[in-house]
Amino acid sequence: MAAASIGLVFTLALLYLSQITSLSAGDYEVQRLQAERDELRRQNALLEVQLARLDSPARIETLATRLGLVRVASVPLLFPAPLQAKK
Amino acid sequence: MQAVSATRLRVLFVIFALLSTTLAGKMTYWQAIARPELLSLAIDQVRSDLVVAAQRGVIRDRNGAILATTVGLRSLYAIPAQIPKEDRAAVAEKLGVLLGRDPAAIRERLDSGAEWLYLHRRLPEDTAVAIAALHLPGLGFQTEPKRLYPNDTVGAHVLGFVNDEGNGQYGVEGAYDGILRGSPGRLVVERDPANRALPIGLRETQPPLNGADLSLTIDLGIQTACERELRAAMEKEKATGGSIVVLDPRDGAVLALCSAPSFDPSAVAIADLESLRDRAVSWAYEPGSTMKALTVAAAIDQKAVTPTTSYYDVGYAIIGGRRLNNALGKAYGPTTVTQVLERSANAGAVFVAGKLGAEQLYRYINAFGLGRATGVDLAAEATGQVRPLAEWYPVDLGTAAFGQGLSVTPLQLAAAYAAIANGGILYRPYVVASRRDADGEHRTAPVAVRRVISAETAAAMRVMLTSTVDNGIAKNASVPGFSIAGKTGTAQIPDATGSYESDEYVSSFAGFAPAEDPKIVTVIVLERPQSRLLGTLTAMAAFRGFAPDALRYERVQPDRRP
Numbered sequence: 100m101a102a103a104s105i106g107l108v109f110t111l112a113l114l115y116l117s118q119i120t121s122l123s124a125g126d127y128e129v130q131r132l133q134a135e136r137d138e139l140r141r142q143n144a145l146l147e148v149q150l151a152r153l154d155s156p157a158r159i160e161t162l163a164t165r166l167g168l169v170r171v172a173s174v175p176l177l178f179p180a181p182l183q184a185k186k
Numbered sequence: 187m188q189a190v191s192a193t194r195l196r197v198l199f200v201i202f203a204l205l206s207t208t209l210a211g212k213m214t215y216w217q218a219i220a221r222p223e224l225l226s227l228a229i230d231q232v233r234s235d236l237v238v239a240a241q242r243g244v245i246r247d248r249n250g251a252i253l254a255t256t257v258g259l260r261s262l263y264a265i266p267a268q269i270p271k272e273d274r275a276a277v278a279e280k281l282g283v284l285l286g287r288d289p290a291a292i293r294e295r296l297d298s299g300a301e302w303l304y305l306h307r308r309l310p311e312d313t314a315v316a317i318a319a320l321h322l323p324g325l326g327f328q329t330e331p332k333r334l335y336p337n338d339t340v341g342a343h344v345l346g347f348v349n350d351e352g353n354g355q356y357g358v359e360g361a362y363d364g365i366l367r368g369s370p371g372r373l374v375v376e377r378d379p380a381n382r383a384l385p386i387g388l389r390e391t392q393p394p395l396n397g398a399d400l401s402l403t404i405d406l407g408i409q410t411a412c413e414r415e416l417r418a419a420m421e422k423e424k425a426t427g428g429s430i431v432v433l434d435p436r437d438g439a440v441l442a443l444c445s446a447p448s449f450d451p452s453a454v455a456i457a458d459l460e461s462l463r464d465r466a467v468s469w470a471y472e473p474g475s476t477m478k479a480l481t482v483a484a485a486i487d488q489k490a491v492t493p494t495t496s497y498y499d500v501g502y503a504i505i506g507g508r509r510l511n512n513a514l515g516k517a518y519g520p521t522t523v524t525q526v527l528e529r530s531a532n533a534g535a536v537f538v539a540g541k542l543g544a545e546q547l548y549r550y551i552n553a554f555g556l557g558r559a560t561g562v563d564l565a566a567e568a569t570g571q572v573r574p575l576a577e578w579y580p581v582d583l584g585t586a587a588f589g590q591g592l593s594v595t596p597l598q599l600a601a602a603y604a605a606i607a608n609g610g611i612l613y614r615p616y617v618v619a620s621r622r623d624a625d626g627e628h629r630t631a632p633v634a635v636r637r638v639i640s641a642e643t644a645a646a647m648r649v650m651l652t653s654t655v656d657n658g659i660a661k662n663a664s665v666p667g668f669s670i671a672g673k674t675g676t677a678q679i680p681d682a683t684g685s686y687e688s689d690e691y692v693s694s695f696a697g698f699a700p701a702e703d704p705k706i707v708t709v710i711v712l713e714r715p716q717s718r719l720l721g722t723l724t725a726m727a728a729f730r731g732f733a734p735d736a737l738r739y740e741r742v743q744p745d746r747r748p
Contacts (some may be wrong), residue, residue, distance in 0.1 A: 126383075126385030127382060144258075157410045176747075178747065
């Protein structure tokens with residue numbers, strides 16, 4: 100009876116330790132994943148900034164000028180009224 | 187012998203008793219009285235109490251393009267003791283190449299005796315990655331927030347900047363600092379020797395409240411076009427300052443707002459202080475002849491004149507015993523009120539003001555919003571100056587009629603012209619269209635301040651100002667395919683003695699398009715242009731430069747055949 104009790108207590112203690120160890124390992128994994136998530140978010144934010152830089156109209160205009168492109172002098176306009184008259 | 191032993195025993199007993207009492211007392215002291223202090227010292231060895239910074243809100247233009255955002259950049263630090271002395275020269279050499287700095291200066295810092303020091307704050311990501319790949323001993327990275335402006339100097343005065351302490355200053359960053367910055371949180375945890383939070387132990391978390399994101403009324407495309415034209419005008423005229431304001435007359439939304447000289451919000455430390463001033467909002471000038479449109483609008487609204495009322499122009503007007511001349515002393519003969527605007531006749535403006543009277547002119551000047559802040563949601567707005575009617579001399583009726591003796595900001599004048607453009611309602615200009623926080627999106631409701639003139643008067647003014655561009659002094663502002671309404675202005679600059687500076691002017695153009703159903707209102711101002719009286723030509727050229735872009739971005743269909 101005494102031996103069985105000691106065995107039970109020992110088993111319960113082992114189970115408890117195992118749970119605690121598993122919990123700790125899980126929490127460290129959560130921390131690692133959270134850090135990874137934060138880093139990915141940071142990288143994403145940096146990419147968004149880079150995208151905004153590349154999309155900047157001022158930058159595109161500067162590049163176009165460097166390539167020898169010029170602003171269109173006049174834009175030909177088509178008015179809807181004559182087109183409708185042809186139908 | 188027994189007596190000696192008994193004495194010794196007593197002495198030993200007393201010593202033992204004293205020691206035991208002292209020990210017990212000390213134990214009681216540490217266990218009961220000093221326990222909190224000991225506990226605190228023990229906890230401090232493993233506990234970290236961190237302030238968790240709130241993320242500053244993102245600022246976007248009306249189409250969602252990022253104008254300002256905060257990103258964590260890596261700062262490089264060193265623990266010199268962990269870098270072997272014989273390796274420090276090589277480490278400094280490698281870092282010098284990647285950081286673009288003198289290796290000797292880096293070596294000096296590594297040998298400074300500091301236990302821990304920053305070598306470079308907020309590195310570009312590419313540089314940080316390159317340094318990390320070297321796996322140098324004793325170096326590490328710490329992430330620090332950095333406010334980034336992807337469009338560099340574009341919109342600098344609208345946006346303002348964030349200083350080293352994280353406080354927003356000038357522009358939207360300054361006016362909305364409290365909303366953008368959010369509230370920091372707190373994280374208290376126990377940590378293991380590897381600086382990881384212990385899973386089972388103390389953990390108190392108060393999450394930060396991130397700042398709200400703002401969507402502006404600014405259109406990045408229109409803003410960029412305006413800045414391009416302002417820059418070109420400034421270079422051509424060697425002007426000391428300039429500004430362009432573009433409003434949507436239908437609700438007062440600011441579509442573009444630029445000021446020169448400008449600055450880089452990412453590098454404010456090296457900016458000239460004068461360049462920080464937003465000349466569209468925080469600077470006032472005498473409006474000159476652009477004021478004539480407001481004078482004529484007031485007189486027509488009061489039915490003191492009509493567009494066809496005429497007078498005989500002799501080149502000057504006498505008022506309050508003073509002679510006020512037309513520009514260059516020109517005499518136009520028979521002149522209608524419409525032609526007063528087309529020819530920008532000072533004598534004609536005095537004639538119109540005389541029909542209106544000082545009290546009514548003063549009332550309309552105030553109704554158009556001159557002399558007081560518009561209430562735009564930007565930091566440091568100037569009010570301009572309109573002297574109280576009680577302080578007016580008789581001649582002031584004449585000079586005020588053509589924009590002398592009072593001062594306005596470009597934004598005030600744009601709001602006043604917007605009232606003419608939209609049918610007579612003065613709107614409060616605004617820059618923030620909406621803010622998004624944890625509770626969702628909150629849109630800004632446009633504010634109609636008051637009706638200034640009747641819809642009929644506004645319609646008549648639109649026709650007259652269109653004629654000023656089609657047939658008059660503002661002909662150079664015409665844009666193929668669109669009806670344009672507008673008025674030029676050339677104003678002298680008052681000096682400290684109360685008179686005007688010799689041969690120095692402020693040139694401007696105020697107008698809107700399409701004239702029949704206006705979608706944009708603009709005011710362009712150039713301070714001290716090199717071409718003096720011809721500065722208005724450059725101001726109109728700037729309008730002609732950006733107006734087609736602005737109208738295209740606004741999806742406005744041409745209303746005239748080229």
